[in-house]
Amino acid sequence: MxxxxxxxxxxxxxxxRRNPGPLTSSWVxxxxxxxxxxxxxxxSWMAILDSRFEGPWLGPVFLAALLxxxxxxxxxxxxxLFQPAAGLAAAISVxxxxxxxxxxxxxxxxxxxxxxxxxxxxxxxxxxxxxxxxAGRSS
Amino acid sequence: MRPPLLEVLRxxxxxxxxxxxxxxxxxxxxxxxxRHSAPWFxxxxxxxxxxxxxxxxxxxxxxxxxxxxxxxxxxxGAFVLVGAGALxxxxxxxxxxxxxxxxxxxxxxxxxxxxFGVGEGTxxxxxxxxxxxxxxxxxxxxxxxxxxxxxxxGFAVAALLALMLHWKIPQGDELAFLxxxxxxxxxxxxxxxxxxxxxxxxxxxxxYGLVFSAFTLLALALADPFELHPSGTLSSTxxxxxxxLMAWCLLGERxxxxxxxxxxGFVLLLGLATSSAPGVMAAAGTLVLGFRSGERGLLGLAxxxxxxxxxxxxxxxxxxLWEKSGLLLASGxxxxxxxxxLRRCR
Numbered sequence: 086m087x088x089x090x091x092x093x094x095x096x097x098x099x100x101x102r103r104n105p106g107p108l109t110s111s112w113v114x115x116x117x118x119x120x121x122x123x124x125x126x127x128x129s130w131m132a133i134l135d136s137r138f139e140g141p142w143l144g145p146v147f148l149a150a151l152l153x154x155x156x157x158x159x160x161x162x163x164x165x166l167f168q169p170a171a172g173l174a175a176a177i178s179v180x181x182x183x184x185x186x187x188x189x190x191x192x193x194x195x196x197x198x199x200x201x202x203x204x205x206x207x208x209x210x211x212x213x214x215x216x217x218x219x220a221g222r223s224s
Numbered sequence: 225m226r227p228p229l230l231e232v233l234r235x236x237x238x239x240x241x242x243x244x245x246x247x248x249x250x251x252x253x254x255x256x257x258x259r260h261s262a263p264w265f266x267x268x269x270x271x272x273x274x275x276x277x278x279x280x281x282x283x284x285x286x287x288x289x290x291x292x293x294x295x296x297x298x299x300x301g302a303f304v305l306v307g308a309g310a311l312x313x314x315x316x317x318x319x320x321x322x323x324x325x326x327x328x329x330x331x332x333x334x335x336x337x338x339x340f341g342v343g344e345g346t347x348x349x350x351x352x353x354x355x356x357x358x359x360x361x362x363x364x365x366x367x368x369x370x371x372x373x374x375x376x377x378g379f380a381v382a383a384l385l386a387l388m389l390h391w392k393i394p395q396g397d398e399l400a401f402l403x404x405x406x407x408x409x410x411x412x413x414x415x416x417x418x419x420x421x422x423x424x425x426x427x428x429x430x431x432y433g434l435v436f437s438a439f440t441l442l443a444l445a446l447a448d449p450f451e452l453h454p455s456g457t458l459s460s461t462x463x464x465x466x467x468x469l470m471a472w473c474l475l476g477e478r479x480x481x482x483x484x485x486x487x488x489g490f491v492l493l494l495g496l497a498t499s500s501a502p503g504v505m506a507a508a509g510t511l512v513l514g515f516r517s518g519e520r521g522l523l524g525l526a527x528x529x530x531x532x533x534x535x536x537x538x539x540x541x542x543x544x545l546w547e548k549s550g551l552l553l554a555s556g557x558x559x560x561x562x563x564x565x566l567r568r569c570r
Contacts, residue, residue: 203329
């Protein structure tokens, strides 16, 4: 699903750059980007949470590739802030799931782990919001 | 579509048609709002982050057993709420996303503790719902955060619904929906006057919160497990009456002209055709409010729910797929015909 949506998104962006006339809607690009990230984030959570997971780690690989595409390949002037926001949300979810696994399963004091995860979420979201606001103002 | 309010004010100020002092005061409020407002998806990210963080913080408080039981938890929650309010109103939080996040998470934690404490302590749903309503009123007035005010509107509607269902008021779910829909309609209709009132920054978030809550109630009615039925005859009739009233006011002297009568007739026809799915009429009314106030966010919300309710309406029609496709074609043809008629009359 992730690769199919990525192909559709890539094709849309390619044709939009070549002939932007009929393809001006930002919503198609937004919807395709959100679907790609969703289909990359869910297998990433499963790979992190399932201790018996033995399959290829395609989710994290796809997610990393999508984040590179969003933050590096899309030119800042053409970039809608929705895609970076969705990318950051997916990355935050994966980091939080990883931290939860490490802190709650492998730590002896679960209380401290729960408190740390709460602050970790706050810090990540505050950082993401600050970056997005600065990016919005600069563009 | 009407131009945004701030643009109209700027133009009136440029043409010296309004008192310059009043214009500059209103523009300062509006500019402040624009400067502090982020795109909707950033606000959504912030809101979700605050929810998750507050969940972990509440879990931590219960795990270390520092939270007293019953009413003690409510008093503890009230202290947390006051602390969060003070933090959010402090000058340091104005330019710090982290402090704003922390205050919002604290506000949510305080709310949860107050509800939990009062609920456990009194074991009375009316008292708990009443406290929730009071806390939301204070939050809207004194907690200067758009996400908190948006959520507070939703919590207030949920408390109202809980009261209606608890007291087994006939068609209580419909009444709860109608109260939120009427409040949303009045708020957006009188928005210019409210913006010069005591809480101008609360008008937008509360307006969006009420509209979203009303739509959510109608959407919940589509899911059987909730056993909510806010979409009965009372809702349908009141919504058609409300949209007709708005059309009547907006048409002004053109009420008795051809296009005016066509618009009123179309509203009536749409209301009759979708009487089993009042979400369509609610979305149409929100579209009218959105166009009137020049609020693109409200229009986006209305279009999203209109598509959702239209899809649900056609899905739930107890006719064959062949007849459904015919109905869709006929609806499209009717709308295109009305558009042509209105353009010709104009």
